[in-house]
Amino acid sequence: MPRPILYSTIVSQPCRAVLLTADSIGLELEVREVSLMAQDQLKNSFTKINPQHTVPTLDDNGDIIWDSHAIMSYLVGKYGKNDDLYPKDLTKRALVDQRLHFDSGILFALLRQISYPIFFDNVKTVPEEKNKLVKEGYDFLNIFLEGKKWLAGDSYTLADISCVTTLTSLAVLVPIDSYPNIVSWVKTCEDEIKGYARLGAPGNTAFHEKIQSHLQSPGQD
Template structure:
């Protein structure tokens, strides 16, 4: 069998989350870089692969799957020798799922809505309303972490990998200093999640460079 192909963007938080998941379970991927700023995800060929024209997109020997959360749970289910990242226990899995849904429907949506106008060259600033919505999501995340080291258990899971990729990449625009639980948690993520430095931190540096360049134009 060929290596699973992941169409990815190095600075994309969901792409980073999928790559860190693979790193955590010891799975080698065939990474195909997609340049979002050049519109490579908008081509006819890529649309045939993924009608949503989003990254990451997985091609696992002909099985096509999009959405980072779906890809992460699939990779763990198929390739991981352990269920630590996505427990089989129903109650534990439900908690991981809830945090993944929070990331999918709240945290990621609000950060994307806030920064996409800048990435598309439509604005030079993040609106006050967008900032309020992102910080309300941070309020919730900070509360989720109250008295806990991790989002959904006694060790890091897919919930932590997914959420930390967004917080790490966009903290240039949304400082987290006022969220002590998030700050402490991010330090743990950086220390314990495999590939954090080479994947998430590297991606965040690219985000910072891109944002700074666009804001100065």
């Protein structure tokens, strides 16, 4: 059977989360790079399979799924050898789901709201109201991690994979230095999530470089 196809781009946090999930369960994907700057996602060939024209998009032998969180849980359910990343126990799964919604509804939503104007509208600073909301999100995350190694259990889950890919990119815009639990957790994720150095870090570095190239320090012309 052909490998599942993932339409992806290296600078996308959700795409990296899917790649890390696949690597964690030993699943080899066929990755097809989509250039957002070249608007590949708006081409007819892509909108036919995903009218919302977002990445990541998964084509699993004709079954089309988009949204990273949906893709990640699907891959674990279909191809995972166990349920470590996404527990079948409903109470444990509910906690993972809550953290995934925290990522999509707060962390990634804010990252998108801040970064898109920087990339596309020549905005040079993080608006104060967005900065405040990010720090509020950091406060919550710091509390979630109090006395814990991982976000939702005794080993890493989809919650950690999803949140850390977003958080490490968001940190270039709003630093995490004053949140010790988050700093410690990020280091743990970098060290222990399978494939992070190969699949997570390079894309995050590329995102940081792109953001910094668009930002302008106060006082510069």
